Amino acid sequence: MSTPPLVVMRGVTKRFPGVVANDDVSLELRAGEVHALVGENGAGKSTLMRILYGIYPPDGGSIEVRGREVRIHSPRDAIASGIGMVHQHFVLVDPFTVAENVILGLEGSQLLHPDGSNQRVAELADRYGFQIDPAARVEELSVGEEQRVEILKALYRGVDVLILDEPTAVLTPAETSALFANLRQLRETGKTIVFISHKLDEVLEIADRITVLRRGKVVGETAPAETSKARLAEMMVGRPVLFRLEKPRTTIGEAVLQLVGLRGGRLRGIDLEVRSGEIVGVAGVEGNGQRDLADAIMGLRPLEGGSVLLDGRELTSTSTGDIRNAGVAFIPEDRQDQGLVLDMSLWENAVLGRQEDEDFSRRGGILLIKRIKQLAARLLQEFDIRARGIETSARTLSGGNQQKLILARELETDPRLLLAAQPTRGLDVGAIEFVWSEILEQKAAGRAILLISAELDEIYALSDRIVTLYEGRITGEYPPDAPAEEVGRGMLGDVASAKAG
Amino acid sequence: MATIEAPAPTVRERVRPEWLENIGGQLLALVAALVIALLLGSLIILAYGESPAAVYGAILTFSFGSRDGFGYVISIATPLIFSALAVAVCFKGGMFNIGVEGQYLVGMVAAAWAALKLDFLPGPLLMWVTIVFGMLGAVAFALVPAVLKVRTGAHEVVTTIMMNGIAISLVAWAINGPLHFTQQLAGFNINLRTDPFKANARIPDLGHRFGIPDSAHLSWLFPMALVTAAIVWFVLKRMRLGYEARAVGASAGSAQAGGISIGSVQIKLFILSGALAGLVGMQQLLADKGYLPVQYEAALGFTGIAVAFLGQNSPLGIVLAAVLWGVLARGETAVQIDTDVPREFVIILQGILIISVVVTYQLAQRRLLARQLRKAATVEGIGDSAAAVDIEGLAKEDR
Numbered sequence: 001m002s003t004p005p006l007v008v009m010r011g012v013t014k015r016f017p018g019v020v021a022n023d024d025v026s027l028e029l030r031a032g033e034v035h036a037l038v039g040e041n042g043a044g045k046s047t048l049m050r051i052l053y054g055i056y057p058p059d060g061g062s063i064e065v066r067g068r069e070v071r072i073h074s075p076r077d078a079i080a081s082g083i084g085m086v087h088q089h090f091v092l093v094d095p096f097t098v099a100e101n102v103i104l105g106l107e108g109s110q111l112l113h114p115d116g117s118n119q120r121v122a123e124l125a126d127r128y129g130f131q132i133d134p135a136a137r138v139e140e141l142s143v144g145e146e147q148r149v150e151i152l153k154a155l156y157r158g159v160d161v162l163i164l165d166e167p168t169a170v171l172t173p174a175e176t177s178a179l180f181a182n183l184r185q186l187r188e189t190g191k192t193i194v195f196i197s198h199k200l201d202e203v204l205e206i207a208d209r210i211t212v213l214r215r216g217k218v219v220g221e222t223a224p225a226e227t228s229k230a231r232l233a234e235m236m237v238g239r240p241v242l243f244r245l246e247k248p249r250t251t252i253g254e255a256v257l258q259l260v261g262l263r264g265g266r267l268r269g270i271d272l273e274v275r276s277g278e279i280v281g282v283a284g285v286e287g288n289g290q291r292d293l294a295d296a297i298m299g300l301r302p303l304e305g306g307s308v309l310l311d312g313r314e315l316t317s318t319s320t321g322d323i324r325n326a327g328v329a330f331i332p333e334d335r336q337d338q339g340l341v342l343d344m345s346l347w348e349n350a351v352l353g354r355q356e357d358e359d360f361s362r363r364g365g366i367l368l369i370k371r372i373k374q375l376a377a378r379l380l381q382e383f384d385i386r387a388r389g390i391e392t393s394a395r396t397l398s399g400g401n402q403q404k405l406i407l408a409r410e411l412e413t414d415p416r417l418l419l420a421a422q423p424t425r426g427l428d429v430g431a432i433e434f435v436w437s438e439i440l441e442q443k444a445a446g447r448a449i450l451l452i453s454a455e456l457d458e459i460y461a462l463s464d465r466i467v468t469l470y471e472g473r474i475t476g477e478y479p480p481d482a483p484a485e486e487v488g489r490g491m492l493g494d495v496a497s498a499k500a501g
Numbered sequence: 502m503a504t505i506e507a508p509a510p511t512v513r514e515r516v517r518p519e520w521l522e523n524i525g526g527q528l529l530a531l532v533a534a535l536v537i538a539l540l541l542g543s544l545i546i547l548a549y550g551e552s553p554a555a556v557y558g559a560i561l562t563f564s565f566g567s568r569d570g571f572g573y574v575i576s577i578a579t580p581l582i583f584s585a586l587a588v589a590v591c592f593k594g595g596m597f598n599i600g601v602e603g604q605y606l607v608g609m610v611a612a613a614w615a616a617l618k619l620d621f622l623p624g625p626l627l628m629w630v631t632i633v634f635g636m637l638g639a640v641a642f643a644l645v646p647a648v649l650k651v652r653t654g655a656h657e658v659v660t661t662i663m664m665n666g667i668a669i670s671l672v673a674w675a676i677n678g679p680l681h682f683t684q685q686l687a688g689f690n691i692n693l694r695t696d697p698f699k700a701n702a703r704i705p706d707l708g709h710r711f712g713i714p715d716s717a718h719l720s721w722l723f724p725m726a727l728v729t730a731a732i733v734w735f736v737l738k739r740m741r742l743g744y745e746a747r748a749v750g751a752s753a754g755s756a757q758a759g760g761i762s763i764g765s766v767q768i769k770l771f772i773l774s775g776a777l778a779g780l781v782g783m784q785q786l787l788a789d790k791g792y793l794p795v796q797y798e799a800a801l802g803f804t805g806i807a808v809a810f811l812g813q814n815s816p817l818g819i820v821l822a823a824v825l826w827g828v829l830a831r832g833e834t835a836v837q838i839d840t841d842v843p844r845e846f847v848i849i850l851q852g853i854l855i856i857s858v859v860v861t862y863q864l865a866q867r868r869l870l871a872r873q874l875r876k877a878a879t880v881e882g883i884g885d886s887a888a889a890v891d892i893e894g895l896a897k898e899d900r
Contacts, residue, residue, distance in 0.1 A: 016875065300757060321760030330758060338758040343751045352748065352759035355741055365741040388876055396873045 004067065006031045006192055007052070007083070007161055012061035014047055021047040023216040024061070029161060029192050034183060036195045036207035039236055040428040041398065044216040045196045049163045053085040054078040084154030085163040088170070090146050092138045099134035102152050124156055129185045131178075144175030148182070155191075162186065163194040168202055169426065172285045172454065180206050198236070198428055200229045201457075212236055233429055241429050244461055245436055248444035250277035252464070255312075256448035257297070257417050262306035265292035268472040269306065272450075274417065279439070279449040281463030284491050286454045289472040291333060294421045294452060298330050299323045300338075310417060324353050327416030331406055331423045333452070335399075339406045342395040346387055347376035349394045350409055379408040400431030407438055418442050421452040436461060456484060522869065527813065530865035531858065538854040545849060549842045556846075559839040560832030570831060572708045572717030578827035580784040582726040582820055584805025586733050587777035589814040591657075593737055594770040595750035600646060600661025601778045602802025603668030604639040608779035609786050610675045611638025613695050613793035616702040616786075617680065627702045631787065636779035642668065643775025644768075651764040657771075665802075676795050693795040704787040720788035722780075727820065729780065734816040736773070746770055778802065807851070811858055826851070 005028040014022040022044045029035055037045045051058045054072040062069055065081045072078050078085070092101050099114070099121040107117075114135075121134040130148050138146060147167060154162055168176045183193055183206060197203050203210060204224045211221050212235040219235050233241040253276035262270040266289035274280045284290060295301040297308055299320040307316040310326050324330070330353075332338035340349050351360050351372045360375070361367045376390040383404045387397055394402060403423070410418070420439060424432040439462055442449055452469075453459050459466055466478040468490030476490030543553035564574045584601050591598035598604075612635030622630055646660035680695045708719030737743035745766045748756035757763055781801050786793060808826050812818030829847050837844045 019875070298758060319760070319762060320757060321762065324760045332758055334754075337752070337754040339755055341748045341752040341755045344747060348744065348748075352755065355744055355759075355761075361741045367739055367741055367744055369739065388873070392873060395870070396876075 005029060006066060008064040009048070009052065010062050010064070012048065012051060012063070013059050014044075014051060014056060015059050020216050022051070022058070025213070025216070025218055026061075027211060027218070029194065030209075031160070031192055032187055032190045033208040034187055034193045034195055034206050036197060036203040036210045037213065038196075038198055038200070038203055038210060038232065039213035040198060040430065041400065043213040043236070045213055046165055047216075048213070049085060049165065049194060049196060052078065052083060053163060079154075079157050079159060082158065082160040083163070084157060084159035084161065086147065086150040086154060086165065086167065088166050090150050092146060092149060094139040095137060097135050097137055098132055098141075098149050098152075101138055101149055102134075102156050104153075106156070121152065121156070124152060128155065128182060128189065130182055142175070143170050144172070144178060147171070147175075147179065151182070160190070161192045161194065163196070165196045166198075167195070168197065168199060172287065173456075174285060176202065200232050203232070204229060214238060237429050241433060245433070245440055247462070247464075248440055250443055250446060252276070252278045253446065256310065257450060258309040258312075259297070260307050260309070262293075262296055262303065262308065264296055264303040264305070265289065265301055266472040267292050267296060267306075270469075270472070270474055272467065272474060274448040274450050276416075276448050277443060277446045278464050279443050279451055279462050281459035281466045282450065282452045282469050283456060283459045283466055283487055284454065284469035288469050290421065290452050290454070290469060292472070293469070294330070294333065294419060297323075297419055297450075298328065321356065324413075327413075329410035329413055329415035329418045331403075331410055331418070331420040333421035333425065335402055335406055340394045340402055343393055345391050345393055346380070346385075346397075346405065347373045347390040349405060350376035350379055350390070352409065354413065375412070379405070379412060383408040399426050400428065400434075403427060403431065403435060407435065411438065411442065415447060418447055418449045419452075420449065422454060423451070424453075424455070424458060432458075456487065459487075460484075522873075526865045526869045527818075527862070530861040531818075533865075534854065534857040534861040537857040537861070538850060541853050541857075542846070542850045545846060546842055549846075551840050551842050556836060556840050556842055559835040560828065560847075563835035563839075564828040564831045568711060568713050569717060572711075572713035572719040574824060574827035574831050575723050576708075576717055576719045576784065576788070576827075577830050578820075578823040579720075579723045579726050579788075580781045580801050581804055581808045581823040581826055582730060583777050583780040583783075584802050585808035585812060585819040585823060586730060586816065587774045587781070587802075588805050588809040589812070589816070589819060590733060590737075590746075590774045590777060591770055592809065592814050593743070593750050594746040594766060595753065596650075596767065596770065597658050598643070598646075598661055598771070598774050598778075599658055599806070600643065600664050600802070601774070601781065601805050602800065603661070603665035604642045604775050604778035605781035605802055606668040606672050607642040608635040608639035609782035609793055610672055610680070611635055611641075612779075612782065612786055613675070613680055613698075616698040617696060620699045620702065622701075624701055627699065628704060628787065631698075631702050632780070632783060635783060635786070636776045639779030640772055640775035643771045643778065647768050647771030651767055672793075673795065676793060680793065682792075695793040697792045698787070702787065703791055704783065706788075718784070718789040720784070722784055722788050726780075729777065730816040730820050733773075733777070737816070742766070742769055742773075781805070807855055810855060813858075813862060829854075 007029040009025065009027040012022050012025045013020070025044070025048055027048070037049070039045050047056065050056050052063065052072065054074045054077050057073070063072060064070065070081050072081060075085070093104065096104070099117045102121045103117045118134040125132050125134070130152060132145055132148050132152070138149060141149070151162065167179060171179060186193060195203065195207060207224055209221060209223050210227070210232070212219050212232065214236060230241070255273045255275050257274040259270050259272040270293065272280070282290065282293065292301060296303055299315070299318055303316060307314060309315065310328065313326065315323050315326060336342055341352065354360055355367070359368070360372050373390055379385070380387060380390065385401050385404045385408065387401065394405065397405065418439070423439065424435050427435065439449060439451070451459065451462055460480065463480050466480060466482065466487055467474050468476045468487060470491060470493035475493055478487055478490070539557065546553045546556050564570050584605065587601045588598055612631045615634035616627065616631040619630055620627060642664065646657050646664060649655040649660050650657050676693050676695060682694055682696045684696055704720045704722050706715055706719070707721050707723065708717050709715060713719050737747065745756065745761045748759065748761060749763050749766050753763055804826070808822045809819060811825065812822035829851055833844045833847045836842050836846055
């Protein structure tokens with residue numbers, strides 16, 4: 001160890017009522033390293049870093065910065081000690097420009113000098129190789145650019161340690177590699193980066209050292225050269241994890257879903273067929289029409305042209321309720337915005353979409369609450385949804401359990417077609433395994449499945465057929481064993497080579 | 502998650518505590534709000550050199566000290582129950598019906614028309630038809646902003662506020678024109694009004710059965726308001742419309758993806774809200790005056806918003822809040838007669854009360870949620886404690 005550690009956290013303990021979030025955790029951060037903090041959801045990664053950033057007071061332990069013990073009571077203290085943090089959810093003022101956001105709170109005088117601050121921010125961005133226009137308004141930026149603004153904000157305040165909480169969760173693959181290029185440049189200049197993540201491939205790519213947390217404790221420290229994805233996952237979860245599940249063999253039958261020249265929103269003519277017993281994976285960088293595709297099939301957005309057929313029956317311009325009744329189950333990409341009503345109880349959520357079934361409401365519109373509650377209780381049991389009870393609100397569930405509730409509800413209807421959009425977004429390894437095996441079980445049962453995912457891993461793990469979506473068009477079709485580079489070209493719209501491949 | 506050896510969830514356990522927790526938390530918040538409001542009010546009273554005990558005592562005696570007083574309180578509360586329910590029904594669906602004011606005025610005109618023009622109807626039938634016309638008039642008026650919202654996206658707050666102005670002019674036009682009085686009655690001022698209704702159009706008095714004088718105008722409308730509150734509770738909690746409304750109000754996106762037609766729910770809610778608004782004017786029209794005056798008791802619709810807020814949009818809460826409002830309104834007279842504190846003190850007290858209810862409910866809700874998240878985290882096992890951690894963080898970062 002040539003250089004002494006920049007930050008030392010020693011024996012840090014943090015208890016929340018009923019939960020020990022951090023149990024005697026020690027961590028060393030060195031100057032000029034990317035230090036990955038990995039663990040499942042709730043393993044205590046974010047808590048530990050929030051303690052370092054002064055959001056939570058620790059219940060025990062000490063923090064040293066540059067060899068001197070410090071007490072960090074607030075983010076202000078943390079920044080004074082040279083520690084900055086970028087949260088998962090950005091805190092930017094949308095109508096303000098990039099530069100205005102970066103200097104917010106440090107304007108220096110009552111009179112603003114837009115040109116001066118634009119120039120200072122431009123210089124700062126240049127120094128670290130950040131591509132951004134200081135005069136652009138934040139509301140016009142992409143998510144990746146907004147993240148750059150957040151990082152610049154921290155750098156402008158002169159921090160040496162930059163904590164990034166799940167920075168890639170919101171990024172497209174292209175934005176992720178741009179971020180990694182920035183992080184490497186920051187490392188060159190001697191900055192320390194704490195990279196909180198549960199995406200193991202990314203951790204192995206960018207980190208110099210890796211600390212693994214499980215249930216609030218450090219289970220080990222390692223480096224990319226000394227470990228592998230499988231070993232990291234085992235450290236995180238505490239048991240071996242399967243990254244590839246056995247795909248059940250099914251006989252692929254007739255076309256269940258047919259999309260013919262679908263146009264509307266970002267969609268510019270989608271032709272696609274999904275047959276029974278088949279999983280078709282739609283790969284693509286986010287923002288190329290995935291949301292519109294799902295919404296169009298579910299009748300949630302108006303179409304400019306084309307049609308949606310289920311078992312040969314026209315579903316175009318049918319109401320969402322009728323589309324569901326025709327046998328379409330839907331796992332939306334945003335489970336909080338299109339899946340669950342967070343402030344309603346689990347039993348009320350369990351029946352959402354089927355509230356008009358005669359099983360659950362009488363002719364006069366009176367709900368058969370007893371039956372709905374029985375349904376909910378059964379779903380909780382069958383899908384091992386961990387909750388206090390069916391009366392509790394959906395908001396109190398963890399992401400994994402929320403997704404299980406949606407799966408349970410949607411699969412209960414015995415659908416013809418399962419439309420699964422980003423079904424494992426934000427879930428940890430254990431939950432991903434569960435969702436994948438459920439989807440494969442649906443295939444085994446002979447259902448047609450349309451999988452829309454930005455994770456190539458997921459597309460490969462599940463699909464019988466892969467298509468790529470780029471700017472609202474299908475740019476290629478591939479067998480499940482096609483090389484990733486070929487699929488990647490289709491995702492970037494390289495139509496000619498995709499067709500050749 | 503599979504690593505966690507938590508016991509399988511037993512679904513039946515402790516379902517009631519959470520339900521009780523919610524009600525208990527809300528009651529506690531309400532009591533805390535009342536205490537805060539009364540304490541702050543005391544400061545104002547002290548500034549006037551009066552004793553808080555004397556002023557509050559006067560307010561309470563005036564309301565509860567005699568049967569008359571209580572009768573007045575109840576008859577003030579009656580229309581407020583209807584108007585707060587009208588506000589709450591839309592609120593549950595995520596809409597603000599600021600137009601209860603205008604809707605009930607139009608309802609009064611429609612009811613007055615029926616009472617006068619259909620007076621050939623026998624016995625209590627005339628009263629019921631009059632009430633139904635009041636509801637229909639208000640519904641028709643409520644449908645305009647509802648259809649505009651669903652068809653064009655025009656925000657209901659803007660349209661309903663604007664339509665309140667139209668309603669006021671409509672009443673004036675009706676009294677000046679088609680419903681203008683024809684008979685000069687001895688003892689009546691030559692004021693603008695309609696002719697008096699026939700006796701069988703009026704809602705019979707209830708108060709005299711309990712020794713409360715007719716002047717309190719405590720009629721059968723009050724039990725009707727209680728029944729209405731129960732019906733609204735049933736619709737919201739036990740019927741598909743209420744379920745769909747709450748889903749739309751809490752998360753329009755999820756409701757829509759669940760196959761609920763948002764537009765149709767919104768129209769139905771506005772119809773229900775309008776029907777309730779139509780009942781607001783009946784206290785004055787059929788229990789009190791017996792004709793449509795030009796000096797109608799304005800702002801019942803706006804007060805309904807405050808009462809709905811105070812009752813946190815729950816039917817039971819609204820009944821209690823309306824009675825509380827009745828006590829305060831009655832207290833205005835008490836303060837004027839018995840103390841040197843100006844009557845406006847009561848209006849200030851109402852304002853403080855609403856603000857403290859808002860604050861205490863927010864705090865109570867946040868604490869309840871944090872508590873439930875923690876309990877959920879314990880059930881899920883530490884592997885999923887992120888949620889509990891997050892909410893603590895949110896509370897902190899809010900500062």
